[in-house]
Amino acid sequence: MKEKVDYIIVGGGIAGCTLAYHLIEANQSVIMYDKLNTQSASRVAAGLYNPITGRKMVKTWKADLLFPYLNEFYREVERRTNQKFLVEKEIYRPFHSVEEQNEWMSRSGDENFIPYINTIHQKSLNENYCDQYGGISLANAGYLNVGLYLSSVRNYLKENGVNIVEENFEVQKLKAYEPLVEYNNIEASRLIFCDGAMSLSNKFFSWLPYKLVKGELLEIESDLSENNRIINRGVFVIPKSKNRFRVGATYENYDLTLTPTDKGKSEIEAKLKELINVDYKVVDHFVGIRPATKDRKPFVGMHPNFNKVGIFNGLGAKGVSQAPYFANQFARFLVNQSELDQEIDIKRYYSLYDGETATFDLNEE
Structure with missing residues (x-):
């Protein structure tokens, strides 16, 4: 007899675990395929989350949405798993010049930046730093102990009925035709690939513009x-x-x-x-x-031909800050038919899809 679940998730890194968590919170049944890889991007990530980034020190894309939710989400998971993996620490960024110092002094009163600024330092903060012009101390920042987060969430998922199969997912064995997807002896309403850099060789989503x-x-x-x-x-x-x-x-x-x-x-x-x-x-x-993307925005949504097959990927170096908010949004889309943000929806790249996967033999090696 075939096992029936709502979702198959392929990949158990930050994207897969965070999406699975949101789905079970929405009372969906999940099975996850994840062969542990100690060199996956999630498992070696430093876990930094930072509201002001880049050489030009600009506010992170959608920071005003992402950062309040990430704090709420990780604290909730900490309570439920009785672990502590979110470490709040200010980020100190030395200035390169007096001009940069002056620029940030003027920005310090800007309401768009106030939530993310602790202090503007006009002189060196520490003799061990190369910061002769001082620097800026940023709030709403820190790092995630990614290894502890993943192990904690995996245990929580198992305790809540998620079967985590520690083996490679073989795409060629997937049957993805309406009304269900079928893999081995499992039938699911949908399958979501959260397989990081592996998606570049995935027959369903290799057409997306990755920039690993x-x-x-x-x-x-x-x-x-x-x-x-x-x-x-x-x-x-x-x-x-x-x-x-x-x-x-x-x-x-x-x-x-x-x-x-x-x-x-x-x-x-x-x-x-x-x-x-x-x-x-x-x-x-x-x-x-x-698993970065050319436009530096995540890949989220459903395949243009196989509408039971989706993707949650492309978080790049910002998985810690982006995964909670967009996993929540994607789960609401999947379960309640809520709208996806157009900037992350893979519909923005449907024009790149040439229809090749509409005809490939899914059982072909």
């Missing part, structure tokens, strides 16, 4: 003696424990291997030496492939 990014990070030991804040300019320095810090990250579009490189290490260290002026020792080196 390799990211390398270092873990260092240092007596920087800074556990109260994250430092971020060129690279971030996140305090993980006493004298241990996570530093990164690189952005590489061409070498997409899961191999740490001397080039990546050198790039991080060069930027680190422009940020702090204390000795350190590199004790570990990580790498992951971020």
